[in-house]
Amino acid sequence: xxxxxxxxxxxxxxxxxxxxxxxxxxxxxxxxxxxxxxxxxxxxxxxxxxxxxxxxxxxxxxxxxxxxxxxxxxxxxxxxxxxxxxxxxxxxxxxxxxxxxxxxxxxxxxxxxxxxxxxxxxxxxxxxxxxxxxxxxxxxxxxxxxxxxxxxxxxxxxxxxxxxxxxxxxxxxxxxxxxxxxxx
Amino acid sequence: xxxxxxxxxxxxxxxxxxxxxxxxxxxxxxxxxxxxxxxxxxxxxxxxxxxxxxxxxxxxxxxxxxxxxxxxxxxxxxxxxxxxxxxxxxxxxxxxxxxxxxxxxxxxxxxxxxxxxxxxxxxxxxxxxxxxxxxxxxxxxxxxxxxxxxxxxxxxxxxxxxxxxxxxxxxxxxxxxxxxxxxxxxxxxxxxxxxxxxxxxxxxxxxxxxxxxxxxxxxxxxxxxxxxxxxxxxxxxxxxxxxxxxxxxxxxxxxxxxxxxxxxxxxxxxxxxxxxxxxxxxxxxxxxxxxxxxxxxxxxxxxxxxx
Numbered sequence: 251x252x253x254x255x256x257x258x259x260x261x262x263x264x265x266x267x268x269x270x271x272x273x274x275x276x277x278x279x280x281x282x283x284x285x286x287x288x289x290x291x292x293x294x295x296x297x298x299x300x301x302x303x304x305x306x307x308x309x310x311x312x313x314x315x316x317x318x319x320x321x322x323x324x325x326x327x328x329x330x331x332x333x334x335x336x337x338x339x340x341x342x343x344x345x346x347x348x349x350x351x352x353x354x355x356x357x358x359x360x361x362x363x364x365x366x367x368x369x370x371x372x373x374x375x376x377x378x379x380x381x382x383x384x385x386x387x388x389x390x391x392x393x394x395x396x397x398x399x400x401x402x403x404x405x406x407x408x409x410x411x412x413x414x415x416x417x418x419x420x421x422x423x424x425x426x427x428x429x430x431x432x433x434x
Numbered sequence: 435x436x437x438x439x440x441x442x443x444x445x446x447x448x449x450x451x452x453x454x455x456x457x458x459x460x461x462x463x464x465x466x467x468x469x470x471x472x473x474x475x476x477x478x479x480x481x482x483x484x485x486x487x488x489x490x491x492x493x494x495x496x497x498x499x500x501x502x503x504x505x506x507x508x509x510x511x512x513x514x515x516x517x518x519x520x521x522x523x524x525x526x527x528x529x530x531x532x533x534x535x536x537x538x539x540x541x542x543x544x545x546x547x548x549x550x551x552x553x554x555x556x557x558x559x560x561x562x563x564x565x566x567x568x569x570x571x572x573x574x575x576x577x578x579x580x581x582x583x584x585x586x587x588x589x590x591x592x593x594x595x596x597x598x599x600x601x602x603x604x605x606x607x608x609x610x611x612x613x614x615x616x617x618x619x620x621x622x623x624x625x626x627x628x629x630x631x632x633x634x635x636x637x638x639x640x641x642x643x644x645x646x647x648x649x650x651x652x653x654x655x656x657x658x659x660x661x662x663x664x665x666x667x668x669x670x671x672x673x674x675x676x677x678x679x680x681x682x683x684x685x686x687x688x689x690x691x692x693x694x695x696x697x698x699x700x701x702x703x704x705x706x707x708x709x710x711x712x713x714x715x716x717x718x719x720x721x722x723x724x725x726x727x728x729x730x731x732x733x734x735x736x737x738x739x740x741x
Contacts, residue, residue: 264475264476264479264480265472265476268471268472268475268476268479269468269472272463272468272471272472272475273468276462276463276467276468276471277457277458277461277462277463278453278454278457280457280462280463281453281454281456281457281462282453282457284446284462285446285447285448285453285456286446286447288442288445288446289442289443289446297471297474300471301471301474301475301478302478304471304475305475305478305479308475308479326450370444373444374444374445374447374448377441377444377445378445378448378452381445382455389459389460390460392441392445393445393456393460394460396441396442396445397445397446397456397460398460398462399442401722401723402723402724403718403723403724408464413716413718413723413724414708414710414716414724414726416724417716417723417724417725417726418726421726424441427441
């Protein structure tokens with residue numbers, strides 16, 4: 251679908267627009283929302299944030315036309331900004347101790363934490379590479395369990411496996427991740 | 435890496451490239467999730483006053499369903515009306531009979547009054563030949579209400595002044611019932627005898643109860659838990675090894691269901707237990723997922739140590 255067609259669609263009926271937006275960018279928006287909010291927000295909070303993002307995309311049709319950029323970039327930008335807003339709001343509600351400044355798009359180093367942050371980033375890169383190398387379905391299980399915060403039962407249902415099998419594979423995958431990271 | 439929480443922390447706030455890869459390789463939404471999200475967005479759009487042709491349709495259709503009265507409703511209502519009428523009329527008849535019997539006892543052998551006892555027989559047997567009134571008179575009274583024997587009792591049992599008004603009422607009622615063909619269904623369904631009273635059969639089924647008595651470990655090397663299920667089959671103790679904290683619990687097992695009462699708390703923590711082998715089992719917590727337990731080495735843990 252071309253960007254021009256997107257611009258036309260966003261002016262059309264909400265239902266059509268939302269159906270196409272969600273089927274095209276639903277997984278991307280959820281991935282962005284979980285990236286910012288996972289581990290500190292409930293599933294309902296994240297659903298709320300994602301729906302806010304799509305409503306804003308729909309209402310920003312004129313802005314998209316003016317900018318005439320890529321629809322994916324447009325969606326990602328709104329999603330990231332909205333997710334950060336939601337994180338700030340939830341941080342106040344749940345008294346999350348993470349620094350809000352750390353969540354801005356342009357990360358600024360804050361003195362004493364710089365070294366720790368740099369080490370974490372290296373460790374994060376190693377972890378991500380290890381998860382990708384696990385292969386299916388182990389990488390899928392780890393992502394569902396630790397990125398999307400799904401329960402063993404939910405993962406088992408989605409992957410058509412028994413919970414015991416999911417639990418075993420998760421445990422083995424964690425051992426593998428640990429051994430790889432400890433070697434580094 | 436300290437524990438599994440580190441995986442969760444490190445797997446967030448990833449760079450854009452990684453997030454896009456997660457969205458493509460590990461998509462979260464299925465069709466049902468997409469429909470739910472679209473509905474949520476539409477609600478928010480409508481709630482904020484967005485104008486659209488579809489908006490009206492959405493609002494009027496959402497959560498509404500045209501009510502259709504069940505087919506049996508008319509028959510049941512008619513049957514209920516007949517039963518109520520019959521009960522009321524029978525009650526009046528019984529009351530009159532009692533009053534008249536009282537009168538008879540005070541004024542024995544009063545001439546010209548109908549014999550109330552024989553009228554009562556007419557009520558039950560649907561036969562008018564045995565009454566004190568002549569057959570012709572009884573038939574005349576009964577004809578308008580040919581299908582319902584109970585109703586006719588009003589005619590025969592009421593006093594002469596009341597009879598006319600009651601007869602008129604009853605006849606009208608019965609005609610309505612006949613026209614809706616409900617009276618045919620009444621006798622078999624409406625009458626309940628003492629023999630028909632339902633007596634539930636009590637059967638006992640043996641339930642396979644297997645308590646995981648002994649000591650078990652769960653978790654990994656960094657966050658290991660030890661579970662002691664004592665030999666009494668009701669009590670146990672669970673220890674967070676790395677923190678050195680122990681919590682006592684009671685438990686009840688029925689089949690594959692197990693209910694924990696942790697730390698003296700009255701609240702129940704339900705779960706399901708599945709034996710993988712004699713030395714391993716999985717507890718499926720209702721709220722928090724599954725947990726695999728492995729039998730501990732006998733020389734490491736004492737299965738009957740209460741403290």
